[in-house]
Amino acid sequence: MSSFAPYPADGALSRRGKLGWALILVSFVLILILSAVPSPYVIEQPGPVYDTLGSNEAVGGGEPRPLIDIPDARTYDSTGELNLLTVSVVGNPENLPHWLDVATAWFTPSKAVVPVESVYPPNVSTEDRNQENRILMVNSQRDAVAAALTELGYEVPRTLSVESVIDGSPATGVLEEGDSITTVGGDPVVDLAHLRERIAANGASAPLEFGLLRQGTAMTLSVTPEERNGTPAIGVLIATEYTFPFDVEIELDDVGGPSAGMMFALGIMEKLTPEQLTGGEVIAGTGTIDAQGTVGPIGGIRQKLFGAERAGADFFLAPSANCDEVVGNVPDGLEVFAVATLDDALAALGAIAADSGYSGLPRCTAPSQN
Template identity: 35%
Template structure:
């Protein structure tokens, strides 16, 4: 066989081998792409996204769209060819698998966690919107979760209201950890609680629960640091009672990133006039009970998805601005927001057409 032919044959076989390796050998990456975007002021699957009863509401036009990201499943194994395509494509982002599923988290575990975060984001969106409208909301600290095989298991239960720890009144969830860690591991800590059932019964009767009980728990040592902290094995959260009913109907969505847009949608429906002035505004961002907007993942995918549906403005958490501004879709203005008040101020400028002073995102933030 002539040397030239042999060289060409060897090169061809090597190329085939490389292509086969690229197709069949998995790489530790996952893929993100633009997901659906839903108008919080409109309908989804035939029913309004926001359903409010017991309070006067107002019609709203325009768009306040929440945005989402699609991700590959936990058991999906990407090959090198797909990874390279994702790196080169504008509408996809390839990230390490552990970024989406850390510590070997299964898809079921991730879905459950996202559902819990989504539920909490809805509650915080309601609280933030009503606070901005100066509508009172009753709040209290509760046992959110109890860790299996921890000192608290069987002693405290999810939904128990924490009134005090060692006789000191509790007003915020982080008060609980601060008071517990004043102890050394092995010491007793006393929780004053309203049992979850008693609290639920009081809420149904529209009364304030008064039945309390003291629960003594021996603390254990934490496993997360060299200096062992005292723990009991619970996480504390906040529960609320609203003066009227607000339901958010949106299935198959998870995570906390729609909080800001839900809050704005609720605010719009409870006030006369249109927040957007009929404009197409989309956005993203977590929100806490005080209206502070937090960063999210996949912002580049969300801006692409929003613009493809016609969005003109995109409300962007301050901490996501630099990443979003590196590749802004044409025709989309990125507006920097840190609080719900910032977002409302920006919407005022948008609907008035006075957009020159809008706080726009740059690659520096």
């Protein structure tokens, strides 16, 4: 006698079918909800990539316009690329990403999900934020020119001036637009980084003395910093004014912040150097820079690594201070070197150009386990 499994009763089939359709319906409703309900996050992803030796347009399109132009000095062509990276932010306080977008970004290696307040602080207006980013970009370009020309042996005198005073800040009614800051706490101001360090060291509980020139008149005034996003600040936007031996024009539209400083400096040096610093290679990188050539950390390093890989870069210069974020997030085929100064970056370019091996160059490595 043959055996067989009996068919389930019609009622069981009906119940199972109804349960399956119910689950599908619930899933569909959840997807609709996730697609419609805004989250308290924004999404960071790789942004446009620009070759500092090439055009103002992003890599891959647009009419060529020199990103760096030095009309009054002899310049040299390069067959390589020195790419600066950007990060695009999806969403803002008025138009937040939906939960489904956030969930998708969470599992995408090239993207990051961050609280909206970390990008758009609630106590800072969009206008103030955009203005601050514009000034940071302008300052980073000036610092890059100063660092590059200083490295090449030029003398570059500098002054710090108040670009604007934020309404309601500690500096309101004390400092004025156009003031040139000469001393802080009784000591000569070296550069913008030095000024920030002195304000941070002073803290938010005691007045800090500033020496300045206002329309040619020397004076001394005091401002008590206040905490802003965890850092003592006086509420002014500072521009660094340099006296350069010749004009260096940098034209980059719709990009803010200081993170392109190191790549600007390298691009300027490549244009002013007869030998190709790049050796014809495609090299990307990021990092702030000051007039002394110190390379500082930036945000969005993971997105920039993927942006570099997508733009066809073979090498990446990363600030040493960002190494903890670099480890474990390097796309396949991308060689990453850690740099803390402009000299470190030039040493990396020298090894890349000579194709002499990279064993002696600093790398980002995981911290040792104790």
